[in-house]
């Protein structure tokens with residue numbers, strides 16, 4: 304169970320940055336900028352998806 | 359032969375689904391009259407209703423027993439064709455127009471069925487005409503209506519008025535969480551109930567059985 | 568400071584003081600009005616379910632006419648257009664398949680099957696998007712329509728939220744008033760029991776697959792905390808709205824309540840409280856048998872709302888540590904006279920609000936059946952008689 308739990312994707316995330324970053328490959332500028340914008344939209348998508356069941 | 363179904367009632371009261379279904383299957387295989395099994399199961403439902411009334415059982419037990427009952431009846435019903443069920447009488451039930459809360463109504467219907475009445479369940483969002491037609495068609499002496507939304511109590515009053523205007527000789531029972539003496543008076547019903555077993559109590563009065 | 572700003576601060580202080588179980592200058596008034604507002608403002612139910620501007624206008628009209636401490640409504644949370652964009656199979660709307668002034672209808676079912684538990688537990692977000700949404704919406708039948716429906720649904724959500732945010736600003740600036748809560752979340756048992764497994768499904772699960780049910784409830788804890796904070800946009804001044812459904816008496820037997828309902832709900836409330844977020848424990852129905860358990864929560868972490876719960880016991884067990892609200896019976900608002908309503912409110916003020924920590928409200932959500940003069944009586948009595 305423990306390993307499964309640690310693999311679990313945390314709330315607020317649909318597609319983790321760690322996975323996305325693999326697709327991007329080499330990042331020549333500031334990774335944090337790209338990451339934080341990615342995560343903002345992640346959070347939005349997350350809330351939108353869960354809205355359908357939280358009511 | 360009867361020992362095939364010994365404990366059927368208790369298995370239902372104990373909410374042991376697999377045991378109930380095994381016993382019903384064993385009973386059918388051994389040629390036990392399906393009607394006898396139905397009677398045992400009904401006795402179980404009555405016991406469950408009593409336990410609910412005494413506060414020993416909760417909605418979860420009522421719902422679980424209802425589901426078990428449904429599964430058991432699915433096995434029994436095909437074998438019941440041609441056998442005349444004896445009912446204590448016909449009761450029409452439904453949730454009034456505009457309201458779709460049906461959990462309470464379903465439980466009331468289930469206990470009434472369990473107590474041996476023939477229950478005609480019209481579902482939810484039921485308009486006056488549908489109630490009137492069903493009462494006429496089944497010559498039902500008792501019409502039970504469920505209403506959860508206070509906003510649907512006024513339409514319920516109109517429905518009851520329409521039933522009376524149609525000249526039907528039927529007693530009207532209403533129930534739901536916000537239903538009380540005041541609502542009963544306002545809507546012109548004969549009886550009101552706030553718990554599932556109230557339905558059975560009133561039916562006993564109306565049918566004398 | 569402008570008059571409106573002063574009024575805003577006064578109301579906010581009053582509301583917060585009561586939630587902190589203190590004695591403000593008078594008993595605050597929060598009204599949970601739904602379809603009542605549409606009727607009061609003269610809109611059809613179709614208009615408020617579909618048109619956000621009219622939905623918001625209902626609240627505006629009410630706060631222009633009445634002196635209450637928080638904005639009631641807007642009456643509809645439903646956004647009909649979004650449900651058409653996705654083709655919701657589980658909702659019927661006024662003006663679509665229902666007459667234009669009829670209450671919307673939700674068709675309850677086990678939209679999530681018992682077989683879905685494993686996938687749900689492994690990755691609920693993915694499961695909702697890839698399995699549930701296509702299952703319960705008609706617009707997912709081909710990729711073109713499916714993608715469209717997701718774009719439109721999300722866009723509709725943003726537009727509506729934007730309008731609500733605008734309204735929030737206007738309420739503050741022009742009327743000196745704020746909504747009664749920010750953000751919403753649920754008890755994990757209700758998340759599963761309401762929209763996913765349905766009542767029958769979840770009741771069966773307690774008997775037939777309790778371990779999976781418990782695992783799913785556990786998974787939901789962090790999600791429900793996060794969802795609450797996210798929908799509140801981080802605000803911790805106002806409480807979070809949590810309508811509580813399947814935990815009322817007599818749904819579950821005491822062992823089931825202790826095992827399935829309470830532990831994860833408690834964790835969600837405590838988790839929110841760690842973020843400084845208080846929960847409006849909107850206890851629909853009767854919660855009397857569970858008051859002792861609820862008292863285990865950290866002081867002030869909830870506002871306990873009373874619908875059919877025994878108010879005297881609630882006060883006895885929770886009073887002093889938690890703010891209480893509600894309890895004016897909805898049937899009284901419909902069938903009673905203004906004098907009766909006024910008497911009831913006075914009794915609440917004398918017996919419950921006397922030591923502070925109380926907010927005036929109806930027991931349940933107020934629908935169109937309530938009489939305007941009774942709502943007025945409730946407000947006026949509190950304004951006059953509720954002064955400390």
Ligand code: B12
Nearest residue numbers: 458459460462504507508533534535551553554852931932
């Ligand atoms: C579950 C629920 C729902 C489910 C219903 C699912 C379904 N298939 O039934 C959903 C989510 C769909 C729902 C929707 C809505 N609901 Co609702 N819902 C509830 C809730 C939480 C529980 C009701 C319930 O099922 N109880 C369990 C059953 C078994 O109990 P019961 O219905 O009371 O029945 C018992 C007795 O009343 C009695 N009884 C019932 N009928 C009859 C009939 C007879 C003849 C007899 C003798 C006895 C009897 O016996 C039953 C068993 O003991 C209540 C709050 C509460 N705790 O009561 C709100 C509540 C009823 N809902 C409410 C509202 C407002 C709504 C909505 C308008 C949405 C909203 N704005 O929140 C919609 C309306 C949709 C519509 N058109 O009807 C309000 C009504 C307020 C009011 N002024 O009337 C309530 C009271 C919540 C609140 N406190 O505000 N709801």
